[in-house]
Amino acid sequence: MLTPRSTYRLQIRNEFDLHRAAALVPYLHDLGADWVYLSPILTAEKGSGHGYDVTDPTAVDPDRGGPGGLAALSEAARSAGMGVLVDIVPNHMGIETPSDNAWWWQLLKEGRTSRMAEAFDVDWDANGGRLRIPVLGDGDGELEQLAVVDGELHYYDNRYPIAEGTAHPGDTGAEVHARQHYELVNWRRADTELNYRRFFGVNTLAGLRVEVPWVFEESHSEVKRWFDEGLVDGLRIDHPDGLADPKGYLDDLRALTGGAYVLVEKILEPGEKLPGDWATEGTTGYDALADIDRLFTDPAGEHTLTASVPVDPFHEMIHGTKRAIADGILRSEVLRLARLVPADAGLDADAAADAIAELLTCFPVYRSYLPGGAEYLAEAVRDAQVRRPDLTDTITALHPLLDPFLDGGSGELTELARRFQQTSGMVMAKGVEDTAFYRYSRLVSLNEVGADPGIFAIDPLDLHRRLLQRETDGPLAMTTLSTHDTKRSEDTRTRISVISEVADEWTAVLAQLEELAPIKDPTFAPLLWQSLIGAWPLSRERAHAYAEKASREADLSTHWTAPDEDFEQGMHAAVDAAFDDDAVAGVLSAFVERIQAAGWSNSIGLKLLQLTMPGVPDVYQGTEFWDTSLVDPDNRREVDYEARRQVLTDLNFGAQPPVGADAHAKLLVVSRALKLRRDRPELFTGYTAVAASGEAADHVFGFDRGGSVTLITRLPRGLAERGGWGDTTLEIPAGSYTCALTGTAVSGGTVRAADIFSTFPAALLVQEDAS
Numbered sequence: 001m002l003t004p005r006s007t008y009r010l011q012i013r014n015e016f017d018l019h020r021a022a023a024l025v026p027y028l029h030d031l032g033a034d035w036v037y038l039s040p041i042l043t044a045e046k047g048s049g050h051g052y053d054v055t056d057p058t059a060v061d062p063d064r065g066g067p068g069g070l071a072a073l074s075e076a077a078r079s080a081g082m083g084v085l086v087d088i089v090p091n092h093m094g095i096e097t098p099s100d101n102a103w104w105w106q107l108l109k110e111g112r113t114s115r116m117a118e119a120f121d122v123d124w125d126a127n128g129g130r131l132r133i134p135v136l137g138d139g140d141g142e143l144e145q146l147a148v149v150d151g152e153l154h155y156y157d158n159r160y161p162i163a164e165g166t167a168h169p170g171d172t173g174a175e176v177h178a179r180q181h182y183e184l185v186n187w188r189r190a191d192t193e194l195n196y197r198r199f200f201g202v203n204t205l206a207g208l209r210v211e212v213p214w215v216f217e218e219s220h221s222e223v224k225r226w227f228d229e230g231l232v233d234g235l236r237i238d239h240p241d242g243l244a245d246p247k248g249y250l251d252d253l254r255a256l257t258g259g260a261y262v263l264v265e266k267i268l269e270p271g272e273k274l275p276g277d278w279a280t281e282g283t284t285g286y287d288a289l290a291d292i293d294r295l296f297t298d299p300a301g302e303h304t305l306t307a308s309v310p311v312d313p314f315h316e317m318i319h320g321t322k323r324a325i326a327d328g329i330l331r332s333e334v335l336r337l338a339r340l341v342p343a344d345a346g347l348d349a350d351a352a353a354d355a356i357a358e359l360l361t362c363f364p365v366y367r368s369y370l371p372g373g374a375e376y377l378a379e380a381v382r383d384a385q386v387r388r389p390d391l392t393d394t395i396t397a398l399h400p401l402l403d404p405f406l407d408g409g410s411g412e413l414t415e416l417a418r419r420f421q422q423t424s425g426m427v428m429a430k431g432v433e434d435t436a437f438y439r440y441s442r443l444v445s446l447n448e449v450g451a452d453p454g455i456f457a458i459d460p461l462d463l464h465r466r467l468l469q470r471e472t473d474g475p476l477a478m479t480t481l482s483t484h485d486t487k488r489s490e491d492t493r494t495r496i497s498v499i500s501e502v503a504d505e506w507t508a509v510l511a512q513l514e515e516l517a518p519i520k521d522p523t524f525a526p527l528l529w530q531s532l533i534g535a536w537p538l539s540r541e542r543a544h545a546y547a548e549k550a551s552r553e554a555d556l557s558t559h560w561t562a563p564d565e566d567f568e569q570g571m572h573a574a575v576d577a578a579f580d581d582d583a584v585a586g587v588l589s590a591f592v593e594r595i596q597a598a599g600w601s602n603s604i605g606l607k608l609l610q611l612t613m614p615g616v617p618d619v620y621q622g623t624e625f626w627d628t629s630l631v632d633p634d635n636r637r638e639v640d641y642e643a644r645r646q647v648l649t650d651l652n653f654g655a656q657p658p659v660g661a662d663a664h665a666k667l668l669v670v671s672r673a674l675k676l677r678r679d680r681p682e683l684f685t686g687y688t689a690v691a692a693s694g695e696a697a698d699h700v701f702g703f704d705r706g707g708s709v710t711l712i713t714r715l716p717r718g719l720a721e722r723g724g725w726g727d728t729t730l731e732i733p734a735g736s737y738t739c740a741l742t743g744t745a746v747s748g749g750t751v752r753a754a755d756i757f758s759t760f761p762a763a764l765l766v767q768e769d770a771s
Helices: 019-033 066-079 102-113 173-179 186-193 214-220 219-228 246-257 286-296 300-309 314-327 332-338 349-362 374-387 389-402 413-431 460-473 490-501 503-516 522-537 540-554 565-579 580-611 642-652 664-679 718-722
Strands: 006-009 036-037 042-044 054-060 083-088 093-094 131-136 146-149 153-154 158-160 182-186 202-207 234-237 261-264 616-620 700-704 709-711 728-740 747-752 762-769
Touching: 006 019, 019 036, 019 066, 019 664, 036 066, 054 066, 054 093, 054 214, 054 219, 066 083, 083 349, 102 131, 131 186, 131 214, 146 173, 146 503, 153 173, 182 186, 186 332, 202 709, 219 246, 219 565, 234 246, 246 261, 261 332, 286 460, 286 580, 300 490, 314 349, 314 413, 332 349, 332 413, 349 374, 349 389, 349 413, 349 565, 374 389, 389 413, 460 700, 490 503, 490 522, 490 718, 503 522, 503 580, 522 540, 522 565, 522 580, 540 565, 565 580, 580 616, 580 664, 580 709, 580 718, 580 762, 616 664, 664 762, 700 728, 709 728
Parallel strands: 006 036, 006 616, 036 083, 083 234, 131 182, 234 261
Antiparallel strands: 042 054, 093 202, 146 153, 153 158, 700 709, 709 762, 728 747, 728 762
C-alpha cells in the first residue's frame, strides 16, 4: 500500500478544474507536498461549488475537467513523484435536479417496484406507496401550478417524470400528479413527514444504500476504474456514520481498490477510539486539530471568559439544542424509527417517539457500531431515564430493541437498531456543530468540528501523551488545521485564542462594542465580534455574509425559516459600524493590533506542530499564507497561487523573513517542514518529548521525531509580559543540528530558549549526523 508523507487539499470546481490542478502540481511539489488531495470529482449538481451532491457516480464531472482532467492531473502527479487522494461520497446523492440524476429519475417514474427502489432508502408504507418531495411553496393552490410539458410534470422550473400510462389528453397537471409514485408537498412538511433518508436535514441529498451489493458495485464503478488504471492512490470517505454498515463498506472498498490507502471523515468525541476492525488508516484529522489547538489557550483565562457570557455549561446546552433538532428538522427521522417499534412491544406510539428522541439527544458520541459502542447506548439510556423519569418504562423497553446484543439477545441487527445508529450522528451534527457552536461564545476558537468547546485548554504534558499515542496507534492518520468544513480557519483561530491571555481586556472591549454598536443578543455578540477580530481586516461583504449565517445557525434571535427583520437590521448595522463608525472601528482595530503579533506567533507554532507531529499532515488550499477565513463558503474562495509561487521562489533564494503581515514566514515554515518530511522520512520515525526548565518553561513545547526536533513558543502574550525567556533551557538530544527555518547551527545538550527563539518563534532542528 502506497502511503503519503503529506497531502495538499484542493477544492475542485468549475472555476478551478482538474486541468488547472494539473498545472499547479509543479508548485505543490516545490512546496514539499507529497500527495495531491482532491475534493469530490464525480458528476455533481450543476454549479455545485463543493461536489458533495453527486448526481452521476459513474463519471468524472465534465464541469470539473472530466476524465481527461483526471488523467492530466494524475500524469502530472506521477511525473512529479506525487500520489493522488480523492474524496468520495458513498452516503447520498444529489436530487435537487431530478432530470440530472438518472437513478432518482427512474425511481420517481417507476416507484417501489423500480430496481432503484433498492438503491434509495424510502419508507413507502408511510405514505401509501408514494415518495414525498417537499418542494411546493406557501401559496394557495400550488398544485394548480403543475403542468404537463413534453411528457414531463413541471412545477415552475422543476421537472419530474410521469409514470407510463398515467397521463391522458385533457388531464390537468394536478390530476396527473395524483397518479404518480411521488407526491409533491409543501417544503415545510419535510421536518415531520419526509419518508426518505437524507443527509442530515438536507432534502436535496437522498440517502444511498451502498450495503446492497449491486448498488455498491454500480455506484463505485468509476472509482474502481481509477484504481484499475492507476490514476488514484487513495480515498477519503465522506460521512461513513450515515451508512448502514460502515465496517462492511470499508471491507468492500478495500477489495475494490486492492488495499489502497483510505481515510474516513469520522468525528471522534474526547476519549473515543476509531473501531479497530475498520479497513482504514485513520480519520481525516479533526481529532488532531482539537488537541493541538488547545495548547495555545491559556487556562488562566477560562474563569473570566466563562463568566462573561450568559450561557449554560456546554454539555447542558447541547442537550437542549440536540432535542430541538430531534423535535424539529429531524422529526421525520424520529417518527420513522418509532414506526419500526414492533407492535408486540406494547408501547404507546407517542411515548415511543418521545423516548427515541430523548435517547438520540442523550447519545454521547456520534453513533455506535453494534456490538461495538453498546456502552454509549447504555449511557444514553441512563441519562434519558434521569432527565425523563416519566419515560423510564418506555426507555427500558426500547433498550433491548435498540441493542439486540443486550443480555444474551439475538445479536441480529433489526432495521430499528440499524436506523437508530444511522440517525444519532445526524442529531449530534445538527445539534452541536450547526447550532450549539454558534451559541457557546466564551472563546469561539474552541468551537470547531470534532472538538468539545467545554474543554478549554490542554497542558503540555497531556498533549505529549496524546501525540505519543498517535504515533503508536495512528501514524498514517491525517492531521489537519483547516478544511472546507472548519468553522474558522487556522489563523483566525490562533488570533482568537490570544483572547484567553487577555481575558479581562477582552471583556472591557466587548462592553465598549456593545455600547457603541449594540447587537442585543448577549450570547451572539461575543461570537460575532470575536470572529470579526479573528478575520480582521475583511471586506464588508464577507462580514455581513458571516453575520447572517452565524446568527441564523444559532437559531435564537433569528432563524433560517423565519428571519427576524428587526434583529437582523440591528446586527447588520453593528457590522456596518465596524467599517463606518470611527469609534467602533477604533476599538476593533486597536484590539486587533494588540493581539496580532501574538496571533502570528501562535500560527507559526501551531503550523509547525501539525506539520511535524505524528500523522500525515494536510495543508488546505492557500493556507501556506495567512488565512483568516470564516465558515463556508468563505473558506472556499479563490486562491492566488501566483503570489504564493513567487514568494516560494524568493524564499528558496533569499533570507529568512520576519514574522509579519505578508505571511512569508508562514510559507517558509510550511515549505521547509513539508520538504523535510518528504525528503528525509527517516527523521520522523519516533516521538520523544523535549524537556524544558526555568521560569518560562510552560511557554515552550518541543519533541524529537528521531533526528528532527520541533520547538515552538506558546502563550506569547504571557511570555512577553513576564519579560521573555529568562533562564529557561531546553534539553536537546546530543548531536549537531541546523535549523531548517533560520539556518542557525545548534549543538545538542542544554540550550537556552532565548538563543533558540532569538529571531523566530519556532525552530525545526535537523540533526546533521543522523543516520
